[in-house]
Amino acid sequence: MEKLIYEGKAKQMWTTADEDVLRVVYMDQATALNGKKKDQIYGKGVLNNQISSLIFEYLAQKGIENHFIKKVSPTEELVKKVKILPLEMVTRNVAAGHFATRFGVEEGKKFQTPVEETYFKSDKLDDPFMNDSQILALKIATKEEIEKMWSISRKVNQLLTDLFAKMDLKLIDFKLEFGKLKNGQIVLADEFSPDNCRLWNISDNAHMDKDVYRRDIGNLTTVYEEVLKRLKRVLMEE
Numbered sequence: 001m002e003k004l005i006y007e008g009k010a011k012q013m014w015t016t017a018d019e020d021v022l023r024v025v026y027m028d029q030a031t032a033l034n035g036k037k038k039d040q041i042y043g044k045g046v047l048n049n050q051i052s053s054l055i056f057e058y059l060a061q062k063g064i065e066n067h068f069i070k071k072v073s074p075t076e077e078l079v080k081k082v083k084i085l086p087l088e089m090v091t092r093n094v095a096a097g098h099f100a101t102r103f104g105v106e107e108g109k110k111f112q113t114p115v116e117e118t119y120f121k122s123d124k125l126d127d128p129f130m131n132d133s134q135i136l137a138l139k140i141a142t143k144e145e146i147e148k149m150w151s152i153s154r155k156v157n158q159l160l161t162d163l164f165a166k167m168d169l170k171l172i173d174f175k176l177e178f179g180k181l182k183n184g185q186i187v188l189a190d191e192f193s194p195d196n197c198r199l200w201n202i203s204d205n206a207h208m209d210k211d212v213y214r215r216d217i218g219n220l221t222t223v224y225e226e227v228l229k230r231l232k233r234v235l236m237e238e
């Protein structure tokens, strides 16, 4: 019998007959401000599943090992069971969002070297910033594991910055999550979609990501559909 083992803000995770495999269900739900703003958005689950599946397949082809196995329905995918590390690894190529507000800089300033930040995943605590010594003190990950996660994040940044550029999009920033397989190997997990990255149109800097919902400046499904359309076009040409 399949059991619901986790329900997040936009996804559910179910067990399957194979103890090493989980089924992810993408829901039609958008949240912002750590769940304080919440809406049902018809069609969002299908879009996130499609975009994330294509990106995880692309990353796997390029040598980035991740939990994705296959998409099994418009809103569902199978993934390898991993133990998620309670960390959000954020990479920023350009100042935006909380970096801009926290340090009082304008959105759009490009960094010479990408900024790397880690947050402790906890809805209850509002995902506080966490530095390496805090991660080590709480034994959340080892030094080697932290280095491994950043090394994968840097490769993902390079691959996706190039891929999105072909889609006329700038990859401004993104958040990754990692998990450990049974054998201890760290792999990329969670999802990659406009929910967890910022994408700006190269031509006019228009927001093509969840900021349209967070800031009430556009229609989320229209924007995600456009990202998916461009992604499919570029992947066909690859």
Ligand code: C5P
Pocket (backbone or CB within 6 Å): 088, 090, 096, 097, 098, 099, 127, 173, 174, 175, 195, 196, 197, 198, 210
């Ligand atoms: O809000 P902030 O500017 O710190 O977000 C940086 C990047 O991390 C954005 O792309 C955002 O979508 C992503 N993020 C996320 N989940 C969070 C916090 C941030 O996907 N809980």
